[in-house]
Every structure is written in C-alpha cells, then in structure tokens.
Amino acid sequence: MGSMAEELDVLIENAKIVDGIKGTFTGSIGIREARVVGVGEVSGDPGTTIDATGLVAMPGFVDSHSHADWSFPWYPRCESAVMQGCTTVVAGQCGGSPGPLGEFIRPPRVLVDEVYERSPFLYHPPSPLLPIGTVNDLLEEKYGWFISWRTMGEYFEFVEGKGISINYAPLVGHGTVRYNVMGEDYKRPSTGEERDAMKGLIRQAMEEGCIGMSAGLDYDPDVFAEKSEIDECVGVLKDFGGIYAPHWRRTGRRREIRIGTGYAEPQEGIVEVLDTSRKTGVRMNIAHLAPGYHTIPPMTPNIGRAIGKATLAPIDEALEEGMEVSFDVIPWECWEPLPYLCSVHFTQWLRLLGSRERLAEWLRVEEFRKRAWEEIESGRLFQRVVINPCLNAHWAENLKILKHGNGDNEDKTLAEVAEKLDKDPWETLCDLIVEDPDSRGAHTDYRGIEEQMKAFFEHPVGTVGLDVSVIDGKWQQRNPPYSIPLPDTYSGYPKFLNRYVRDGDLFTLEEAVQKCAALPAKFHGIEDRGVIRTGAYADIVLVDLPGLKIVGKPEESNDYPEGIRYVLVNGTVVVEDGEHTGARPGKVLTRKG
Ligand SMILES: [Zn+2]
Numbered sequence: 001m002g003s004m005a006e007e008l009d010v011l012i013e014n015a016k017i018v019d020g021i022k023g024t025f026t027g028s029i030g031i032r033e034a035r036v037v038g039v040g041e042v043s044g045d046p047g048t049t050i051d052a053t054g055l056v057a058m059p060g061f062v063d064s065h066s067h068a069d070w071s072f073p074w075y076p077r078c079e080s081a082v083m084q085g086c087t088t089v090v091a092g093q094c095g096g097s098p099g100p101l102g103e104f105i106r107p108p109r110v111l112v113d114e115v116y117e118r119s120p121f122l123y124h125p126p127s128p129l130l131p132i133g134t135v136n137d138l139l140e141e142k143y144g145w146f147i148s149w150r151t152m153g154e155y156f157e158f159v160e161g162k163g164i165s166i167n168y169a170p171l172v173g174h175g176t177v178r179y180n181v182m183g184e185d186y187k188r189p190s191t192g193e194e195r196d197a198m199k200g201l202i203r204q205a206m207e208e209g210c211i212g213m214s215a216g217l218d219y220d221p222d223v224f225a226e227k228s229e230i231d232e233c234v235g236v237l238k239d240f241g242g243i244y245a246p247h248w249r250r251t252g253r254r255r256e257i258r259i260g261t262g263y264a265e266p267q268e269g270i271v272e273v274l275d276t277s278r279k280t281g282v283r284m285n286i287a288h289l290a291p292g293y294h295t296i297p298p299m300t301p302n303i304g305r306a307i308g309k310a311t312l313a314p315i316d317e318a319l320e321e322g323m324e325v326s327f328d329v330i331p332w333e334c335w336e337p338l339p340y341l342c343s344v345h346f347t348q349w350l351r352l353l354g355s356r357e358r359l360a361e362w363l364r365v366e367e368f369r370k371r372a373w374e375e376i377e378s379g380r381l382f383q384r385v386v387i388n389p390c391l392n393a394h395w396a397e398n399l400k401i402l403k404h405g406n407g408d409n410e411d412k413t414l415a416e417v418a419e420k421l422d423k424d425p426w427e428t429l430c431d432l433i434v435e436d437p438d439s440r441g442a443h444t445d446y447r448g449i450e451e452q453m454k455a456f457f458e459h460p461v462g463t464v465g466l467d468v469s470v471i472d473g474k475w476q477q478r479n480p481p482y483s484i485p486l487p488d489t490y491s492g493y494p495k496f497l498n499r500y501v502r503d504g505d506l507f508t509l510e511e512a513v514q515k516c517a518a519l520p521a522k523f524h525g526i527e528d529r530g531v532i533r534t535g536a537y538a539d540i541v542l543v544d545l546p547g548l549k550i551v552g553k554p555e556e557s558n559d560y561p562e563g564i565r566y567v568l569v570n571g572t573v574v575v576e577d578g579e580h581t582g583a584r585p586g587k588v589l590t591r592k593g
Contacts, residue, residue: 006030006032006037006038006043006044006045007032007044007045008030008031008032008037008042008044008045008046008047009031009032009033009046009047009048009571010030010031010046010047010048010049010050010538010568010571010573011028011029011030011031011042011044011046011048011049011050012028012029012031012049012050012052012057012540012542012566013028013049013050013051013052013053014026014028014051014052014053015027015028015029015052015055015056015057015542016052016055016056016057017029017039017040017056017057017532018056018057018058018509018510018513018532019039019059019513019531019532019533020058020059020510020513020514020517020518020530020531020532021518021531021532021533023510024509024510025040027039027040027041027042028040028041028042028043029042029057029532029538029540030042030044030046031538031568031571032571033571034537034538034570034571034572034585035528035535035536035537035538035571036532036533036534036535036536036537036538036540037534038534039532039533039534048573050542050566050573052542052566054544055542055543055544055565055566056509056542056543056545057532057540057541057542058085058509058513058516058517058532058540058541058543059513059517059518059521059529059530059531059532059536059539059540059541060085060086060087060088060517060529060539060540060541060567060568060569061084061085061086061087061088061464061493061516061517061541062086062087062088062089062090062516062517062520062521062524062526062529062530063081063086063088063089063090063464063465063466063492063520064090064285064328064463064464064465064520064523064524065090065093065245065285065287065288065328065330065465065466065467066081066089066090066091066093066465066466066467066468066469066470067091067093067094067096067467067468067469068081068089068091068166068168068468068469068470069089069091069092069097069098069155069168069170070096070097070098070108070109070469071108071109071110071469071470071471072159072162072164072168072470073108073158073159073162074108074110074143075469075470075471075472076162076163076164076165076584077164077165077472077580077582077584078164078165078166078470078586079165079470079471079472079473079560079580080468080469080470080471080472080473080485080489080490080560081165081166081466081470082165082166082567082569082574082575082580083490083560083561083564083567083575083580084490084491084492084493084494084560084561084564085493085541085543085564085567086166086466086493087166087167087529087539087540087541087567087568087569088166088167088168088169088521088526088529088530088539088589089166089167089168089169089470090169090171090211090245090285090465090520090524090526091168091169091170091171092170092171092172092173092210092214093171093173093214093216093245093247093287093467094173094175094214094215094216094219094247094287094467095173095174095175095176095178095214095215095216095217095219095221095222095247096173096175096176096214096216097152097170097171097172097173097176097205097210097214098149098152098155098176099149099150099151099152099153099154099155099172099176099205100150100151100152100172100176100177100180100201100204100205101132101147101149101150101176101180102132102179102180102181102183103131103132103183104129104130104131104132104179104183104184105129105130105132105135105147105176105179106128106129106130106176106179107130107135107138108135108139109469110142111135111138111139111142112477112479112483113477113478113479114138114141114142115130115138116479117479118138120351121351122348122351122352123348123380123381124381124382127184128220129179129183129184132147135147151204151205151208152170152172152204152205152208152209152210153208153209156170156208156209156588156590159588160587160588162584163584163585163586164584164586165569165574165580165583165584165585165586166470166569166574166586167529167539167569167570167586167587167588167589168586168587168588168589169211169524169526169589170209170210170211170588170589170590171210171211171212171213171214171243171245172201172202172205172206172210172212172213172214173213173214173215173216174198174202174213174214174215174216174222174225174230174233175215175216175219175220175221175222177198177201177202177205177233178190178198178221178222178225179221180198180201181194181197181198181201182194182221186220186221186224187220187221187224188224189224189225189226189229190225190226190229195229195232195233198229198233199232199233199236202233202236202237203236203239206236206237206239206240206242206591207240208590209588209590209591210242210590210591211242211243211524211525211526211589211590211591212237212242212243212244212245212524213233213234213236213237213242213243213244213245214244214245214246214247214287215230215233215234215244215245215246215247216247217230217246217247217248217249217269217272217273218247218249218250218251219247223249227272227275227276230276231276231279231280234276234277234280234282235280235282237280237282238280238281238282240591241525241591242282242591243282243283243284243285243523243524243525244273244276244277244280244282244283244284244285245284245285245286245287246273246276246284246286246287247287247288248266248269248270248272248273248286248287249266249268249269249272249273250266250269250290251266251385265292265293265294266290266291266292266293266294267292267293267310267311267314269292270286270289270292270311270314270315271314273286274314274315274318274323274325277318277323277324277325278318278321278323283323283324283325284323284324284325284326285325285326285327285328285523285524286315286325286326286327286328287327287328287465287467288328288329288330288465288467289311289327289328289329289456289462290311291307291308291311291449291452292307292310292311293307293310293311294385295307296393299394299449301450301451302451304449304450304451304452305451305452305455307452308451308452308453308454308455308456309455311452311455311456312455312456312459315327315459315461319461325461326461326462326463326519326523327456327459327461327462327463328462328463328464328465328520329453329456329457329462329463329464329465330465330466330467330488330492331464331466331488331492331493331495331496331499332444332486332487332488332491332492332495332554333444333449333450333453335442335443335444335486335487335554335555336384336442336443336444336486337440337442337483337484337485337486337487337555337556338440338441338442338443338481339440339441339442339476339482339483339484339556340356340437340438340439340440340441340481340482341399341401341404341429341432341433341439341440341441342356342359342360342433342437342439343441343480343481343482343483344383344384344387344443344481345372345376345383345387345389345429346359346372346433347381347480347481348375348380348381349362349372349375350480350481351479351480355437356433356437356438357437359433359437360433360434360437363430363433363434364434369427369430372430373426376389376390376426377390384443386398386443386444387399387443389425389426394415395425396413396414396415396418396425396428396429397413397414397415398413398443398444399413399414399415399429399441399442399443400412400413400414400441400442400443400444400555401413401414401417401432401439401440401441402440402441402442402553402555402556403438403439403440404432404435404436404439404440405435405436405439406435406436409432409439414428414429414432414441417432440556442555442556454500454506457500457506457507457515458506461519461523462515463515463516463519463520463523464492464493464496464515464516464520465520466488466489466492466493467486467488468485468486468488468489468492469485469489471485471489473490473558473559473560474558475558484556484558485558487554487555487556487557489558490550490557490558490559490560490561491550491554491557491561493516494548494549494550494561494563494564495550495554496512496515496516497512497516497543497545497548498548498550500512501545502545502546502548509545517529517530517531518530518531525591525592526589527592529589537570537571538568538570538571539568539569539570540566540567540568541564541566541567541568542564542565542566542567543563543564543565544563544565545563547562547563548561548562548563548564549561549562549563560578562578564578565577565578569583569585569586570585570586570587571585572585
C-alpha cells in the first residue's frame with residue numbers, strides 16, 4: 001500500500017480477479033487515463049469506486065469474429081455486444097468491410113426492408129449490389145445522413161468522430177475490394193489488371209491501419225475468385241505482418257441446390273485456406289470452425305468426437321510445421337431463429353401471398369402443398385444444409401418448435417412431433433403452420449454436435465467468436481423471412497460461461513478467460529488488451545457468475561443477459577449496475593508500426 005494517495009479515475013475493490021496471466025486472486029484494480037495502474041493491493045484517491053464484492057473481474061471479451069463494423073454508424077452504443085461483456089471486436093469478417101467502397105456496394109443490413117420494398121424479388125435479389133448513390137438516397141430518407149467515406153482510413157475517422165462504445169480492430173474484406181474493382185461484373189475470374197487493382201486497395205487499407213484481411217469463400221463475390229487471386233491478395237499482408245481471416249468454403253455458392261445435388265466435404269475448405277497460409281507465409285485465423293464432415297448415420301457422441309478430431313487434424317499438422325494458425329468457434333452452434341416456423345421453407349410464398357395467414361390457407365390445398373414441395377426440390381431458394389429436406393435426411397431433427405397454438409408441440413423437434421402424429425415431417429410442418437400460422441421455431445444441428453464443439457473449444461488455438469453485428473434489442477425484419485438477430489448477438493458469452501464453466505466441467509474460469517479475451521487479443525496482435533495487468537488498457541468486465549442468466553427463450557431472445565454488472569472500456573464505465581451509461585469510449589485499434 002502506497003503511503004502517498006495516488007490519483008485514480010476508478011478503483012475496483014474486493015473483486016475476484018481472473019487476470020488472464022497469473023490466475024485468480026482477490027484484490028483491487030486501479031485505473032487512470034484509460035489504463036490499469038495497479039492490480040492486487042491498490043490504494044489511492046479515486047474519482048469513482050466500484051465495490052465488486054461477489055463479482056469476478058475479467059479482461060473485457062475480445063470477439064475474434066464480428067460484423068459490428070457495418071453496424072457502428074447506426075448502433076454506436078453497441079448495446080448487444082457490451083451488455084454481454086464484449087469490449088473489442090475483430091470486425092470486417094467474411095469478406096465484407098465498410099471500405100474501400102466503389103461505385104457499387106452491398107447495402108448495409110439496416111436497409112434490408114427498404115431495398116426489398118424498392119425492388120421486390122421472389123428468391124434472391126437479382127444483384128447483391130446497388131449503386132452507392134441509390135444506397136445513399138435510401139439512407140438519407142431513413143436516417144437523414146449518407147455514406148460519406150470511401151476508404152478504410154476515412155471510415156476510421158467517421159467512426160471515431162461519431163464515437164462508439166467498444167473497440168474496433170479492423171480487417172479489410174476481400175469481397176468489398178473485389179466489388180470495388182469489378183463492380184457488377186464479378187461472376188468470373190479476375191484479370192491480371194484487376195488483381196493488381198485489388199492488391200493496391202488492400203495495400204492502402206493496410207497502410208491506413210487495418211490489421212489484416214478477411215474473405216468469404218462461400219459468398220458473392222469471393223466464391224467466384226480463383227484460389228490464385230486469393231493467394232496473391234493474401235500475399236500483400238505479409239509485408240505488414242497482417243492476418244488472414246477466411247470464412248472457409250463449406251458449401252460453395254448457396255444457390256440452386258437441387259435435390260440430389262452433391263456437395264464437397266467441407267473439410268476440403270479447411271485444407272484450402274491452410275494451403276493459402278502455407279504458400280504466402282501469412283498467419284491466419286480461420287473463421288467459425290465447424291465440422292469438416294457430414295454424417296448420414298445417426299450421430300453419436302463417438303462419431304461427434306471422431307469428426308471433431310478429423311476436422312482438427314490438418315490444423316494440428318500446420319501447427320507442427322510451425323505455421324501461425326488459430327481459429328474461432330461460435331458458442332451457439334448454428335442456432336438460428338427462423339423466427340416463424342414458416343419463415344425459411346416458404347419464404348418465396350410468403351412474399352407472393354403477402355401474409356402468414358394466406359400461406360396457411362393455401363397450405364390446406366393439396367395441390368399447393370405439392371407445389372411447395374416441388375419448389376423445395378428445385379432448390380431455387382437457398383436452404384441451409386441442416387434444415388434442407390433435399391440434402392439432409394435429418395433436417396426434421398434440426399428444426400425445433402418454440403411456440404405453437406397447441407402447447408403440446410412446443411419445445412419439441414419437428415421429427416418428434418411427426419413421430420407422435422405418425423406423419424411425414426413435411427406434412428407435419430405444413431399441418432403445424434395451417435393450425436397456427438404464427439407458430440415460431442429455431443434451427444440448429446442438434447445431432448450430437450456438442451462433442452465436436454468441445455473438441456474445437458478445447459484446442460489450444462481455439463477461441464470464441466460470435467459472428468454477429470451490434471444492435472439494440474428491437475430490430476426485426478418487416479418482410480419475409482422476418483429475420484431477428486442470432487442468439488449470439490445477445491448471449492454468446494453468457495452461453496459459453498454458463499455451459500462450459502459454471503454448469504459444466506470443460507473449462508476453469510482461467511481457461512475461459514484465455515478463450516474469450518487473452519488468446520483472441522494475442523492471435524490478432526492486439527497489444528495491451530485481453531489481460532488485466534499494470535499498463536494494459538482498462539477493458540474490464542465484472543460478472544455475477546452465479547446470477548448470470550439469459551433472459552427469455554435463448555433461441556429468440558433479444559433481451560440483454562442478467563449478471564453482467566459492470567463493463568469498462570478504456571477505463572470508462574459503459575455498463576453500470578447492468579445498465580448502459582451511454583458512454584462511447586471505444587477506439588479504432590489500428591495496426592501498429
Ligand atoms: Zn462467415
């Protein structure tokens with residue numbers, strides 16, 4: 001204890017501190033000018049004192065995989081992230097970043113309804129792109145302002161000028177760069193000249209402070225890029241010590257997946273990105289690792305473990321070679337709120353008929369039901385493999401009924417209800433919608449995926465990544481499929497901490513802090529964050545671990561979790577006693593050097 005009272009901005013007292021370095025101990029944390037100035041026994045003259053009795057102090061969570069960057073302008077308070085303890089996001093993932101923008105851009109998600117209503121479509125929009133002028137007209141009409149930035153550097157200035165509540169470690173998206181260079185004519189291999197232009201833009205984005213580049217190898221436009229183009233572009237990162245963050249190829253282009261369509265084993269996609277990293281010598285964080293193999297037989301824990309191990313094998317090999325490779329994993333598996341039971345298998349009909357009630361009326365008609373099935377078989381509308389009746393023999397096991405007019409059907413899978421009624425799953429789905437057009441559901445791969453998830457999380461280079469944007473608790477798409485945010489948006493970290501630490505036996509709290517904060521910061525080269533120590537930035541979360549709770553049905557809850565008591569970002573209190581203070585102390589964490 002110092003004899004001279006040191007001036008402190010904040011003093012956190014009586015906390016159980018898990019610092020991400022030494023372990024767990026009880027004590028105080030002193031904070032001055034955005035940084036930690038003392039940990040353990042700290043005394044001083046604080047502006048603010050927080051009594052953390054009964055709370056665990058951890059480094060603020062560093063989300064390895066985020067899409068927050070494209071939502072900061074509309075949700076600068078970043079409620080959904082910071083209210084669950086996240087203080088830093090590595091954003092710009094899956095090939096998409098807010099710059100560098102060209103003549104044609106992908107409209108931000110906040111305009112999804114306006115874009116659809118301006119030019120309706122049945123299956124997929126004719127182009128994912130709009131002229132930036134059109135996007136700006138829509139933005140001006142809805143929000144009273146428009147996109148003024150073009151480069152990543154200009155975007156950083158915009159974001160810092162506006163002020164955000166969490167820190168933003170920026171990636172440039174290869175897809176954004178490809179759109180910038182090729183415009184609407186992107187469904188083909190690039191020319192040498194176009195590649196040079198892309199490399200120039202990537203170089204510029206890195207010079208402006210990006211920490212690396214992402215790619216989205218299942219999505220437009222990256223799905224049309226030859227591997228040599230990706231390799232060349234990734235090669236640019238080498239000079240900057242940047243990181244490559246690929247959404248690896250699992251399905252290929254997600255269109256026209258007819259019944260009987262074969263698909264590559266996803267594992268080839270992991271081997272593909274490892275090859276890029278190996279060839280270019282650029283370090284890599286593989287986005288949202290998932291099982292590398294499909295299974296036709298019923299899943300058992302043993303098969304799950306075997307698939308987990310086999311998926312990881314080439315990554316282990318790369319690590320043995322000395323390559324710098326890591327990956328992130330999404331806590332909520334592939335849960336997705338539909339949110340209505342009719343949302344995804346009948347989206348085009350909902351668009352055409354105009355309401356869920358009309359769809360339900362037509363589903364009584366045998367001819368229509370048959371036609372709806374033929375549409376499924378045609379694969380015209382993209383359906384995720386887990387719930388695609390054309391591709392997945394287990395699709396009905398992956399669809400869960402959350403709310404239905406007949407309560408007996410709730411919290412059961414479609415397969416369970418079908419078995420109870422002794423009916424075919426497709427007929428059962430139609431009947432359930434006829435009975436209650438507003439019935440709600442969610443989907444995931446429920447089939448023993450837990451064992452694989454554990455294998456991924458337990459791996460020394462596995463970290464937590466949420467794969468969501470930031471948002472407040474209100475948004476829902478007006479038009480079919482009436483989307484609502486993914487569960488990880490609000491409760492990815494609470495789910496991880498409850499399932500694997502508090503109520504499980506997979507991780508100690510110290511290990512969880514490695515997965516949620518220390519390792520993501522380390523792998524992405526984010527200095528002085530992800531740990532609590534003297535000199536580090538004061539990004540800190542105080543959690544009431546026994547009281548940590550997801551509010552409502554987790555699959556469709558857009559409530560903030562309970563138990564995240566305080567969150568500090570750069571020494572400023574952003575969450576106080578479970579409420580957002582409105583403070584926006586976040587920084588753009590540009591590349592150093
Ligand atoms: Zn992705």
